[in-house]
Amino acid sequence: MKVSYRWLRDLAPGFELTPGQAIARLALRGSPVEDVEDLAEGLRDVVIGQVLEARPHPNADRLTLCRVAGPEGEVPVVCGAPVVHEGAFYPFAPVGAVLPGGFRIGKRKIRGEVSQGMLCSESELGLGEDHAGIMLLEGEYEAGASFARAAGLADHRFDVEVTPNRGDLLSHVGIARELHPEGQAAIELPAFPLGADGSGGGSGVDPGFARGGSESTSAGVGIAIEDPALCPRYLGAVIRGVAVGDSPRWLTDRLRAAGARPVNNVVDATNYVMLELGQPLHAFDLARLDDATIVVGRANPGEALVTLDGEERSVTPEMLMIRDAHRPVAIAGVMGGRDSEVSEATRDILLECALFEPKQVRATRRALGMSTDASYRFERGVDPTTMETAVRRAAALIVATAGGRLDGEIIDACPVPWKQPRVTLRPGRVKHLLGVGFTSGEIVRLLLPLGYEVVEQAGDAGDALEFLVPGHRSYDTLREVDLIEEVARAYGYDTFPEALAPFRPGTVPDHPLFQLEDRLRALLAADGISEAQTPALGPAGSGDVALLNPMSAEESALRRDRLTGVLGHVERNMARGVRDVRLFELGTAFAPAPEGPPAESARVAAVLTGRRAPVQWSDAGDGFDVYDIARVLELIATEVSHEWRVVPCGGAGENGPELPRRVGGLFVPGRWYAVRGPGGEIVGWGGEIAPAAMDLPRWAGAVVGAEVVLPDRPAPKAAATASELPGHPASQRDVAFLLPVGAAAGDVLRSARAGGGQLLEAVELFDLYEGGDLPPGSRSLAVRLRFRARGRTLTDREVDKAFRRVLTRVKEETGVEPRS
Amino acid sequence: MIEELAGLERQALAAVREAKDGGALERVRVRYLGRREGLVSGLLRKLGTIDPADRPAAGAAANRTRKTLEKALDERSRELAALAEADPAHVDLTLPARRKWRGTIHPVSRVVDDIWAIFRSLGFTRARGPEVDTEWYNFVALNTPLDHPAADEQDTLYLAPGLLLRSHTSPVQIRTMERYPPPIRIVAPGMVYRRDTYDATHTPAFAQIEGLVVDEGVTFVDLKATLAEFGRRFWGPGTEVRFRPSFFPFTEPSAEVDVKRVIVRDDGSRETTDWIEVMGAGMVDPAVLENVGYDSERYTGWAFGMGPARAAMLRHGVSDLRLFYENDMRFLRQFA
DSSP: OEEEHHHHHHHSTTOOOOHHHHHHHHHHTTOOEEEEEETTGGGTTOEEEEEEEEEEOTTOSSOEEEEEEETTEEEEEEESOSOOOTTOEEEEEOTTOBOTTSOBOOOEEETTEEEOSEEOBTGGGTSOSOOSSBOOBOSOOOTTSBHHHHTTOOOEEEEEOOOTTOGGGSSHHHHHHHHSTTGGGGOOOOOSSOOTTSOOOOOOOOOOEEEESSEEEETTEEEEESOTTTOSEEEEEEEESOOOOOOOHHHHHHHHHTTOOOOOHHHHHHHHHHHHHSOOOEEEEGGGSGGGEEEEEEOOTTOEEEBTTSOEEEOOTTSEEEEOSSSEEEETTTEEBSTTOOOTTOOOEEEEEEEOOHHHHHHHHHHTTOOOHHHHHHHHOOOTTSHHHHHHHHHHHHHHHHOOEEEEEEEEEOSSOOOOOEEEEOHHHHHHHHSSOOOHHHHHHHHGGGTOEEESOOTTSTTOEEEEOOGGGTTTOOSHHHHHHHHHHHHOGGGSOOOOOOOOOOSSOOOHHHHHHHHHHHHHHHTTOEEOOOOSEEOOOTTSEEOSSOSSGGGSEEOSOSHHHHHHHHHHHHHTTOOOEEEEEEEEEEEOOSSSSOEEEEEEEEEEESBSSOSOTTOOOOBOOHHHHHHHHHHHHHHHOTTOEEEEEOSTTOOOTTSOHHHHTTEEEEEEEEEEOTTSOEEEEEEEEOGGGSOOOTTOOOEEEEEEEOOSSOOOOOOOOOOOOOOSOOEEEEEEEEEOTTOOHHHHHHHHHHHHGGGEEEEEEEEEEESTTSOTTOEEEEEEEEEOBTTBOOOHHHHHHHHHHHHHHHHHHHOOEEOO | OHHHHHHHHHHHHHHHHHOOSHHHHHHHHHHHHOTTTOHHHHHHHGGGGSOTTTHHHHHHHHHHHHHHHHHHHHHHHHHHHHHHHHOTTOOOTTSOOOOOOOOOOOHHHHHHHHHHHHHHHTTOEEOOOOSEEEHHHHTGGGTOOTTSGGGGGSOOOEEETTEEEOSSSTHHHHHHHHHSOSOEEEEEEEEEEOSOOOBTTBOSEEEEEEEEEEEETOOHHHHHHHHHHHHHHHHOTTOEEEEEEEEETTEEEEEEEEEEOEEEOTTSOEEEOOOEEEEEEEEEOHHHHHHTTOOTTTEEEEEEEEOHHHHHHHHHTOOOTTHHHHOOHHHHGGGO
16 A cells, blocks of 8 residues: 555644654554655755746747746756746756756756756656646745745655555555544544645535435436345445546645556546545446446346456456446446546546445456456455545545536435444453453553444443444454454553463474484485475476466476486586585475375485595595495485385396386486385385486586485384493404306395304405406405304304305305405 | 803703704704804803913813713704604694585574474474365465455465465464364474565475464463564574564464564674564464364464574575575585
8 A cells, every 4th residue: 555644644633753653653553664755855956946037049949048046046047848937936957956767957058058957847857747848836936945845745655564454554544543543533634625735625515415225316317236235335426517637736746646647637536535535436427327327236147348447358247247227337346347437528427436345346356357446445345434425525526626516415325234343352351362451441441542432331241341343444353352453452562571471281292204304404414415495396297286377387386206306406506517516305295196185295305416525635536426325325214214225226227117207217227226115115216317317518427316205204213222342352354255247246245144143243345346357347345254252252163164154155145256 | 151051051952852853953053052143152252251270171161061062962863853754654734634525404494493493492392284285274274264355465376276285384283283182382394385486585485484372371471472582592682572463364463573683793793683574473363273173262372474584594694585495505505
């Protein structure tokens, strides 16, 4: 809501807040000012200039040579306007002034004559469209004085953030009422017609009302309401003999100050009253209403109308229309029709001041994909008690600015008279909710300035108080708790104490998945990997969970996995020349479900590429490879469950039919692992990313990545049982196995472990060698076996025996023998 | 003279023993035996000024001292050479330390962790809920009818009619209360989604953290006290916390919480910020409690919601929210 500070001041005599104070107060009342504009700022350098002498330019037909009295005495000015009045006052930009558009005035010579400044037109000052002539100021001024102040343009425009429950603040009266300690009582509407500066003025129009139910008639115009639930009241004023034209300066200035665009004197009057009181109004060209009739009713199937914005709108029977005898002429509460729009040819008008049901207006304007100043206010609730004031004021303003006369009484069709809501409040409940006790008297004193009236008879609910809710709060204050909020607001949130009370522990256990995520985060960061965060939205692939109303194709579906998103970060980093990328991410993946919501699963994904360690003097700078991602998978798997195993998958060619579809082609065949749960189910995968799966620069090294599906509610891991430390020395035997082509190192190690029995404490692979004098493709596996017994020292014989068992077992199970 | 010589000799021998390398040893030699400035040489030059009867004895003593010192210097020099040879793995500690990659936790996660740590100490636990939810949980149960303008405040992404990506973490309030009886004392961090395009302060998906307290006797005074305590702990010493009226459909009264922080610069100077809006809060609307079957006459509660990414922006001086989701290594590694 755009608000003119001067307008606020003019509505509440005695309003003494400075713009800064008003802003601070609005913030504390719950309607912060998002933006402030000093409207005089662009006019800072413009002053009042008096033309002392004006004569035609000797060398140009259309130019005038003036002598202008300004801030620094008299100066010669060449003016582009052919007619300049001697003795008159104009806005004057002296040498050095900067105009709103940024144009700087310099000393110039125009066709041989010196010009020291410029007499300005409206458009040059940003005050209007008129750039034909310079702006003649009526009245007496002091030459050299600030133009903005003298012309009443010194003002501030606030952009006030109004919450959806406060439709009553969508007007200047509403904001002034909110700011003034006396509330509504402080408001005094200035009468029309106003003087040139917007103040004063005589008595306005004070017509009577032709009261009716669903129908009412006056001045030969009939109004009928067919759907009282959606339109409880419709007022119409007939004004005949208007001359549609420009509005007076004070009116256009005021509208501009509040951010509205002047149109013509009739439309400006309706906008003025809407901005002042919050009641949307509409003026019809009466001659365009068939049979001079208004019917408030539903649209017929297949109907359409062209609205004021020139759009053809198809309307449906769910929508409420304002119709004449034959067709819709306006969409109720949203926008008028172009056909009955007020134009320069208009002589007679029908001024509409109606109340429409908020949900209906909201549904209609949403269905039509539009929002207007009127619909915005109706949706949030328009004060039913302001209607009569609004229609009278708008009529008076039109008569004052466009002439004409009000014909007959104001037509008042009111099938559902407004009933003032009553809300009961128990002082005990106030303390129960707010923690501070208030007496009945205190509560009444707090609520009175907000417009609430206490009903004397409190009823039979003990000390309960019954309040009448003022019209402007009647959409929001419906329940006891709403009144309690008003008490808290009036008391001032900052006045409440801050006493920390004792509390009982809650019944909700800390969710174990958060705990697991915390541990994984710490674990992976400790392994040198940085945490990434990716929105779960991505481009749609076939079968993905797609959005109904995406913002863009790039974010039109939910991610089915997290790894591909993290791989995208690798691409982005590499595109920026960053080669060393180590990222992990915790997030949700979404799998489509045949019915209902998609299946969500928590995931952890990680990716490594580039050097295994930072560049340094002690390191060859090897790059990450598939064995690094194996470690990451083991870290994660071990953290989640003792029963999870990381297993190498497939020989060359096999590529995981069990893997999720998207992930299946992600890895280089034969270079990936799976994480298997206790039942053999795949819960994670990781390996070397196939180059074709990514868009990487040529210099990129191997990229390895992994993803693990976390349990929805991880079971706590059993606490480790400590074993006693050995008290006797161990014996070691080293052996080198010669692995022929195709033999798996893991099989050899597993057989070795199995063959050693209880005496074998550890199997350590300490070297892997290939090439040299070995047969092509075969590898030498250097293994240290450590034997130890509990409670005694092993003899050489025992160790030799166990060692031979290991060799035998390896030979039997894998065919592999030690190197001779 | 002879006594002076003896004194010099003691000093010089001590200095020789203390010399730790060749350079230091050479400095000792120059100091005592240097031809021009050396202390012993200086004494020798004064021989002519003493009683001729004492000269031979003094001269002999001076020579002895010089010989003793030369020998000591020689020995120490060999000693030092031997020491250097005996340490073949001489360690040059001026080389840079051996480095490993250091991983970092995302700044937004870190903020969530810090928020959680404070609420944990105030007796809270963590709850979570699905990111895809229904209109009932996201709006209606939270006292936000879809035909009310309040529903527009959060432009929502839909998967199907009635099925949406949650636009706030508040559905977790409903799901938690449906499953557990009071007292409730939870925070619920999680991702939420809005129909926003990327700009410096908006992303279509972002982190949020929700808090909910429901029990007998919970009041607005508790809300203020707890959130002010949180604000001061999270935003640092000297922080002022202010509560302003606001509107959320699921709380009444509703409040906007502002903080005024004290920023201590590297040079120790202090600056107090303007009021910054950091969270929304309020007393749980009785309609919300009734929607989950709680007796709203018996139980009262309060709730809050805040955006950790915004807090991370303020904390780290990041002016563009998008940096948090681009995941550039050079950005993330700054948060070690």
